[in-house]
Amino acid sequence: MTSDWPKGSVTMAASAAFPQSLAYITASVAGLAVFLFLSSLLLVSNPLSSTVQEYFYKVDTLKVILPAVIPKNQTDTYSTGNTEMKEELQKNDRVADVKDLGIKNPASVDEELAKDPKLKSGGETSYAASQEVPTMTGSDDSGCDLFKGTWFYDPLGPMYTNNSCPVITRMQNCQGNGRPDREYESYRWKPSQCDLPRFDAKKFLELMRGKTIAFIGDSVARNQMESLLCLLWQAIPRNQGNRRMHRYYFRSTSTKIVRMWSSWLVHQTPEAIDFAPEGVTKVHLDTPDENFMEFVPTFDVVVLSSGHWFAKQSVYVLNNEIVGGRLWWPDKSREAKINNIEAFGASVENIVASIVTHPNFTGLAILRSYSPSHYEGGAWDTGGSCTGKTRPLEPEQMVKNDNIDKMHEKQMTGFLRGIQKKSNKSKFVMMDITGVFSYRHDGHPGPFRSLDPNKRTQFGPDGKPPPQDCLHWCMPGPVDTWNELVLEIIRREYEGKKSSSS
Numbered sequence: 001m002t003s004d005w006p007k008g009s010v011t012m013a014a015s016a017a018f019p020q021s022l023a024y025i026t027a028s029v030a031g032l033a034v035f036l037f038l039s040s041l042l043l044v045s046n047p048l049s050s051t052v053q054e055y056f057y058k059v060d061t062l063k064v065i066l067p068a069v070i071p072k073n074q075t076d077t078y079s080t081g082n083t084e085m086k087e088e089l090q091k092n093d094r095v096a097d098v099k100d101l102g103i104k105n106p107a108s109v110d111e112e113l114a115k116d117p118k119l120k121s122g123g124e125t126s127y128a129a130s131q132e133v134p135t136m137t138g139s140d141d142s143g144c145d146l147f148k149g150t151w152f153y154d155p156l157g158p159m160y161t162n163n164s165c166p167v168i169t170r171m172q173n174c175q176g177n178g179r180p181d182r183e184y185e186s187y188r189w190k191p192s193q194c195d196l197p198r199f200d201a202k203k204f205l206e207l208m209r210g211k212t213i214a215f216i217g218d219s220v221a222r223n224q225m226e227s228l229l230c231l232l233w234q235a236i237p238r239n240q241g242n243r244r245m246h247r248y249y250f251r252s253t254s255t256k257i258v259r260m261w262s263s264w265l266v267h268q269t270p271e272a273i274d275f276a277p278e279g280v281t282k283v284h285l286d287t288p289d290e291n292f293m294e295f296v297p298t299f300d301v302v303v304l305s306s307g308h309w310f311a312k313q314s315v316y317v318l319n320n321e322i323v324g325g326r327l328w329w330p331d332k333s334r335e336a337k338i339n340n341i342e343a344f345g346a347s348v349e350n351i352v353a354s355i356v357t358h359p360n361f362t363g364l365a366i367l368r369s370y371s372p373s374h375y376e377g378g379a380w381d382t383g384g385s386c387t388g389k390t391r392p393l394e395p396e397q398m399v400k401n402d403n404i405d406k407m408h409e410k411q412m413t414g415f416l417r418g419i420q421k422k423s424n425k426s427k428f429v430m431m432d433i434t435g436v437f438s439y440r441h442d443g444h445p446g447p448f449r450s451l452d453p454n455k456r457t458q459f460g461p462d463g464k465p466p467p468q469d470c471l472h473w474c475m476p477g478p479v480d481t482w483n484e485l486v487l488e489i490i491r492r493e494y495e496g497k498k499s500s501s502s
Contacts, residue, residue, distance in 0.1 A: 168230065174474035174475075177450055179446075184443050184478070207495075211300035214295070215259045224368070262291060267287035268282060275334075276328075296358055307371070314328070314340075323336070324338040349415075355428065366489060369412075371433070371437065373470050387457070387468060429489050
């Protein structure tokens with residue numbers, strides 16, 4: 001039987017088809033390469049919050065004049081077109097969806113206040129510290145006082161959302177936990193004599209190029225560090241931390257953000273001392289916490305904070321002698337020499353002195369002052385509440401809190417005493433947020449501290465409030481202002497150095 005196909009026709013047909021297939025494959029690969037290239041450019045210039053977690057790598061390696069409040073309804077004059085706003089947001093890589101804003105960025109709050117005096121109708125109220133505290137020790141450019149001013153409603157809203165940042169601790173994810181209001185997210189701080197710019201992630205990373213910033217303290221310090229990460233999250237950091245040191249690395253500028261836990265900032269032991277048995281925490285007020293002090297020379301910026309753990313059970317030790325205790329003092333025949341507030345002041349003096357005399361630390365240290373809580377009608381463990389607070393306090397609504405005032409005063413005194421011992425080339429700044437944030441009773445999670453669908457969020461029939469958190473801060477929320485202040489302090493320090501050396 002003979003084939004109808006000419007001899008060699010199959011071979012010829014295959015060989016003829018092969019160049020076409022090769023050309024098709026080549027064209028497909030080239031098209032895919034162009035698509036990936038353009039997609040990568042788009043992703044770099046406009047990173048999408050929904051893809052953040054896919055790029056989050058986990059690597060287990062080493063580790064005060066108090067303000068008036070400018071209400072929301074008095075800032076409606078800022079709302080106009082959205083063209084300039086789109087350009088501004090794209091320039092600063094902000095997380096907000098420009099299409100949903102429909103507003104224009106106020107060029108300068110000072111200008112708006114000058115145009116409409118009614119915006120400052122609340123005036124300013126005075127908050128006098130017992131002593132004058134230097135806020136930019138050793139800085140070349142002190143600028144205006146960042147801690148005298150007003151809170152005002154900013155229609156731009158926050159720079160990230162609870163959905164765009166994956167590192168928010170569940171208890172601070174107020175919107176994710178069902179909080180119904182969100183006006184508290186949009187109030188911003190305005191110093192009286194200058195502007196405090198919105199946080200600029202590019203500016204921060206450029207100033208911190210090749211540098212490390214460390215947040216050292218308790219869970220409120222963690223709250224601040226997580227806020228900074230959320231403000232920077234579009235740069236997609238790499239987690240390089242462990243249980244001892246949480247560390248995030250930003251490749252673009254080789255910037256590291258570190259958090260280290262230290263409840264009191266000073267040394268603590270469980271061992272028995274004199275008449276204090278084993279198991280009760282002994283707080284050595286005259287010895288810094290060695291767990292972080294050994295790393296201090298490796299940090300360029302250190303943000304320190306403490307205070308709230310002095311409300312917990314502990315024994316206070318000075319010169320290896322028991323001098324006081326909190327919720328523990330079994331021998332009533334002995335007289336305690338200091339209380340918990342005085343112990344706090346002594347610890348601050350010690351840690352400040354330890355930083356400014358450390359022979360190998362030449363960086364910038366920032367002491368964030370005592371963060372005010374807002375428990376009304378009791379303490380955190382006795383039914384205190386901040387339920388239903390939706391906007392900042394007005395000056396006439398302020399109620400004096402003796403405990404917060406005394407903690408703040410002792411902290412300031414300890415800072416002044418410690419800074420007088422300075423012998424190294426470091427800089428130390430007091431970031432005095434206590435008075436400023438006393439107005440922000442609206443910024444806490446309150447009862448919205450968990451996902452529990454059955455949680456109580458209102459007062460019960462017996463008038464008792466639901467369990468709640470009036471100490472930590474919602475994210476996004478007022479805590480983001482702390483990092484705007486940190487950025488401004490860093491800018492003044494580093495740009496001041498450049499100008500003085502040129």
